[in-house]
Amino acid sequence: MAGTVKAAILRGRKTVETVVEEGRKKAEKVVEGGLNTVDTVVEVSFNTVETVMVEGRKKVESAVSLGRKTVEHALLHDRSTMQAAVLHGREDIRIESVPVPEAGPGELVLSVGAALTCGTDLKVYRRGYHARMIVPPALFGHELAGTVVEVGEGAVGFAPGDRVVALNSAPCGQCYFCAHGQENLCDDLLFNNGAYAEFIRIPARIVATNTLHVPEHVPLEHAALTEPLACAVHGFEDSNPHPGDTVAVIGGGPLGLMILHVAALYGCEVIAIVKHDGQVEAARQLGAAHVVQTSSIRKAIRDTRALTEKNRGVDIAIEAVGAPEAWQEAVELVRKGGTVNFFGGCALGTHVTLDTNRIHYSDITLRATFHHTPAICRTALDLITGGRFQAGAFITGHAHLYELNRVFEKLMNRSSEIKTAIVP
Numbered sequence: 001m002a003g004t005v006k007a008a009i010l011r012g013r014k015t016v017e018t019v020v021e022e023g024r025k026k027a028e029k030v031v032e033g034g035l036n037t038v039d040t041v042v043e044v045s046f047n048t049v050e051t052v053m054v055e056g057r058k059k060v061e062s063a064v065s066l067g068r069k070t071v072e073h074a075l076l077h078d079r080s081t082m083q084a085a086v087l088h089g090r091e092d093i094r095i096e097s098v099p100v101p102e103a104g105p106g107e108l109v110l111s112v113g114a115a116l117t118c119g120t121d122l123k124v125y126r127r128g129y130h131a132r133m134i135v136p137p138a139l140f141g142h143e144l145a146g147t148v149v150e151v152g153e154g155a156v157g158f159a160p161g162d163r164v165v166a167l168n169s170a171p172c173g174q175c176y177f178c179a180h181g182q183e184n185l186c187d188d189l190l191f192n193n194g195a196y197a198e199f200i201r202i203p204a205r206i207v208a209t210n211t212l213h214v215p216e217h218v219p220l221e222h223a224a225l226t227e228p229l230a231c232a233v234h235g236f237e238d239s240n241p242h243p244g245d246t247v248a249v250i251g252g253g254p255l256g257l258m259i260l261h262v263a264a265l266y267g268c269e270v271i272a273i274v275k276h277d278g279q280v281e282a283a284r285q286l287g288a289a290h291v292v293q294t295s296s297i298r299k300a301i302r303d304t305r306a307l308t309e310k311n312r313g314v315d316i317a318i319e320a321v322g323a324p325e326a327w328q329e330a331v332e333l334v335r336k337g338g339t340v341n342f343f344g345g346c347a348l349g350t351h352v353t354l355d356t357n358r359i360h361y362s363d364i365t366l367r368a369t370f371h372h373t374p375a376i377c378r379t380a381l382d383l384i385t386g387g388r389f390q391a392g393a394f395i396t397g398h399a400h401l402y403e404l405n406r407v408f409e410k411l412m413n414r415s416s417e418i419k420t421a422i423v424p
């Protein structure tokens, strides 16, 4: 009896164990199946969520972009005034509300991205006028790049949203000088001012000949360097350079530094002659092989010549100060058969005395380069976009339009700033 019961218990246990085991297996299968299903469901939902998110983001972005365009358009067209710097006379710049410009036939209106301070503007600020460029009261500033916001009827090649650099002038294309490839000397050079403002109107002639597209990777403030750089490239090219030439550049202002940088990139051995401490480091950074720091002309001549073989003198001397003493100094720096470029413009009525014997018997070529041509402006922008030109080194400060007066006061006190980008 006991044996039967025991056997029955044993059988029963085995049955129970089998049942439990099978049950566990079934349960595991169900759990596994369930997990797989859950995984699939999660995966599918994730994909769905991601798709929805991507699409949603696209929709939002497109709405934002559309909204921004609408707002910009509204801002431009519903606003009758903008903030702009107006030059009233000597050291008298006022930030005023003036009418937002409108694009006439062939014209563009740009939203100014950056306007750069310039030695010419400083001269104008000091004197209160510029015979050829600006008569007060007038909008002020001429080195800029920006975004097209309005395209006048018949202005081809431009659309709202285009990033462009608009030069400060354009030649007529019809006069004797334009016909001879000397557009910088055009009898009817048209100048444009008004860069220190929220918006600027670009006249049809500048749109047609001297407004250039800025590649996406180039900051607008770098592109705004096209105008001064075009002057620098023009002055350098006019000096008949060859790679390996020794070039002395007198003056460590923005243009002196640009010329020396261009000369160094071209493969010349550059001697920079500067006065101020801040200019020494800048000259070195931009490629000067030697820096002569002095305000003594005699020392400048002696030290520069000492850097050439047998004190022969440099192949090319470029004056970028705009002072009669510096013009004389340039003539004393070059070797026999060398070239001098009087690049810096002196004040009206300035006269210089030069050693005619030296000029004649040493067979010295005298050049004086003014301004730029449309072809050279394109070369300058190519240099900026090409990457070797250190555009960033020339912009040493940023300021808001409202700070313009302070910026000019600082420039008057010979700060070490090269150029300040004014952002409206």
Ligand SMILES: [Zn+2]
Pocket: 118, 119, 120, 121, 142, 143, 227, 228
């Ligand atoms: Zn300038």
Ligand SMILES: [Zn+2]
Pocket: 171, 172, 173, 174, 175, 176, 177, 178, 183, 185, 186, 187, 188, 189
């Ligand atoms: Zn002309």
